[in-house]
Amino acid sequence: MRIVITGAAGRLGSVLSDGLQRPDRDIVRSDLTALPAGRGEAHRVDLTSYEDVTGLVAGADAVVHLAGIPDEAPFGDLMAANIWATRNVFEAARQAKVRHVVYASSAHVVGMYRPGEELGPATPPAPDSMYAVTKLFGENVAHLYAQKHGLAATCLRIGSFRPTPENARQLATWLSPADAVQLFDRCLDNPPQGMRVLYGVSANRRSWWVDDAIDSVGYAAADDAELFAADVDVDEFEFQGGPFAQRGYRGGAG
Secondary structure, eight states: OEEEEESTTSHHHHHHHHHTOOTTOEEEEEESSOOOSOSSEEEEOOTTOHHHHHHHHTTOSEEEEOOSOOSOOOHHHHIIIIIIHHHHHHHHHHHTTOSEEEEEEEGGGGTTSOTTOOBOTTSOOOOOSHHHHHHHHHHHHHHHHHHHHOOEEEEEEEOEEOSSOOBTTHHHHEEOHHHHHHHHHHHHHSOOSSEEEEEEOOOOTTOOBOOGGGGGGTOOOOOOGGGGGGGSBOOOOSSTTGGGGSTTOOSOOO
């Protein structure tokens, strides 16, 4: 299986580039910045160039689309990195007859719900930022290409991907590196019929997200942020999105 990973130089991409390696897989890494040495092909690609994206995904069986700005930013920057680039990836995948796109969405698409409210994939969106709005755009693009063109699409609403949780909010939203690798690995091995939305989160006992559909891919999270509860600062947050949901937030929380 030939798998293209966009955003391979990022925090999640660098972990998946190594973690998804298997003898039956050919991992192709791509990013806008130069990539460190590693196994498999590496390409420096600007995803806002449709021609460059078509060359990147040619011959691929699956695309793991991680690239984009992962925070609030000026809308022109978000437009290029999160909207144009995502459209290009899905359209190029369709043209190249790629079977499956795994799209890194964000739990910030439901960030305006209150802590403690249990949410599932069918919960109506409540984005907490323009960044989150661009991620909803990506989910809708995935739905369009699945329904209209038959391209299998998995949208993973990633929580807080960190080596360890860093604050009280992340005791609910944390996704550990090991669980992230397992989740993407299971999704690649079990493409959907059509489009699905899943939450990317570890087995945190404080999690707000109820996702029965996750069983369909065989994902069994092993890590629980509660192990780190004594090590994080006690902080208060009004909404699940934390600082992203604050008025005047312009980025920087990560």
